[in-house]
Amino acid sequence: MLGIRTRRARAALSALGISIGIATMIVVTAIPASSEKALMERLSALGTNMLTARAQPDLKPPVSLSEASVETVARIGPVTAVSAVANTHAVVNRSDKVDPSSYAGLTVLAARNNLPSLINARVQSGRFLDRTTDAFPTAVLGSVAATRLGLPSVPPGGPAPQIYINDRWFTVIGILEQTPLSPDIDRSVLVAWQPARTELHFDGRPTVLYVKAEEPQIEAVRDVLADTVNPELPGVIMVSRPSDALAAKRAAQTTFSGLFLGLAAVALVVGGVGVANTMVVSVLERRREIGLRRALGAARGHIRLQFLTESIALSTLGGLAGTLLGVLATLAYTTYQGWPPVIPLASVVGGAAGTVAVGAIAGLYPSLRAARLSPTEALASV
Numbered sequence: 001m002l003g004i005r006t007r008r009a010r011a012a013l014s015a016l017g018i019s020i021g022i023a024t025m026i027v028v029t030a031i032p033a034s035s036e037k038a039l040m041e042r043l044s045a046l047g048t049n050m051l052t053a054r055a056q057p058d059l060k061p062p063v064s065l066s067e068a069s070v071e072t073v074a075r076i077g078p079v080t081a082v083s084a085v086a087n088t089h090a091v092v093n094r095s096d097k098v099d100p101s102s103y104a105g106l107t108v109l110a111a112r113n114n115l116p117s118l119i120n121a122r123v124q125s126g127r128f129l130d131r132t133t134d135a136f137p138t139a140v141l142g143s144v145a146a147t148r149l150g151l152p153s154v155p156p157g158g159p160a161p162q163i164y165i166n167d168r169w170f171t172v173i174g175i176l177e178q179t180p181l182s183p184d185i186d187r188s189v190l191v192a193w194q195p196a197r198t199e200l201h202f203d204g205r206p207t208v209l210y211v212k213a214e215e216p217q218i219e220a221v222r223d224v225l226a227d228t229v230n231p232e233l234p235g236v237i238m239v240s241r242p243s244d245a246l247a248a249k250r251a252a253q254t255t256f257s258g259l260f261l262g263l264a265a266v267a268l269v270v271g272g273v274g275v276a277n278t279m280v281v282s283v284l285e286r287r288r289e290i291g292l293r294r295a296l297g298a299a300r301g302h303i304r305l306q307f308l309t310e311s312i313a314l315s316t317l318g319g320l321a322g323t324l325l326g327v328l329a330t331l332a333y334t335t336y337q338g339w340p341p342v343i344p345l346a347s348v349v350g351g352a353a354g355t356v357a358v359g360a361i362a363g364l365y366p367s368l369r370a371a372r373l374s375p376t377e378a379l380a381s382v
Contacts, residue, residue, distance in 0.1 A: 018318025026326025315359025
């Protein structure tokens with residue numbers, strides 16, 4: 001390590017070249033990976049893994065789904081979650097003093113408690129239905145329904161507002177934000193499943209099933225969904241096709257994967273050439289030192305080991321500094337953009353291993369050449 005300690009400025013510049021190469025490799029792989037993850041999350045929010053199933057609306061006589069359809073669909077292997085809503089055909093009013101026709105167009109739906117996770121719905125005010133509300137006449141309003149009923153929010157800590165549904169009072173416990181995946185929910189009043197049966201005489205048969213499945217298997221689930229919901233008459237079941245966002249997501253993943261490989265390859269080549277050039281020049285400039293050591297009795301193996309060790313040490317130090325620099329730069333940029341930071345482990349491990357390998361390869365030829373020099377040749381060439 002004598003060369004590194006006595007020539008600190010040159011060693012620092014040599015390590016700097018390596019650091020830039022490794023930092024570049026990490027940045028050009030981590031930033032696109034972070035951008036890809038942010039894009040994938042946005043596309044997933046568009047329902048890339050969701051299907052809906054419902055009975056054909058214009059059949060004579062009408063066909064409805066069975067009460068056990070939710071549990072039956074949940075048994076399909078790739079399905080991860082199932083929820084449902086059902087039209088109770090009830091009439092909602094702001095109070096018992098208001099003309100019912102004032103709120104035409106709003107639908108009262110019985111809803112399962114896990115509905116928000118299926119349609120990516122968010123509660124704007126209050127909370128959604130849960131087990132604690134299953135035994136009580138409670139309701140959650142869609143965004144349009146809340147506006148029509150004159151209830152912009154649920155006051156925290158205060159008395160909850162009430163609405164009038166089929167001559168029954170229901171307490172409003174929450175209001176949803178707009179739900180792009182299911183616009184029908186925006187114009188709906190959602191009531192808990194069990195109170196809908198006891199208070200509104202709902203028969204327990206779902207109207208619409210919402211199904212989430214593993215994305216790679218979403219087409220396979222769609223192929224068997226109608227047969228699972230109604231084995232006797234699968235043709236009367238309408239199943240939505242996978243979201244167009246799924247195709248966009250898969251295309252984006254393919255594009256980004258190719259981009260990662262290309263950028264990483266370029267960064268590694270540039271870093272490797274820089275390391276090799278720096279180490280070759282460093283070794284060739286130290287022929288006087290080689291001659292002196294050989295004249296003092298150092299064997300050729302000592303010379304080879306010395307320069308190989310210094311080459312690997314310089315590369316390793318530069319690689320560590322470059323890794324730290326690349327990670328910090330990625331975190332700063334992704335934080336600024338509001339993306340989830342992604343540091344590919346392959347880039348970090350590959351960069352660290354690459355610096356050692358490049359250092360050894362870069363120092364191999366010069367060290368062998370230096371070891372073959374006789375003391376007189378080494379001193380005479382200076």
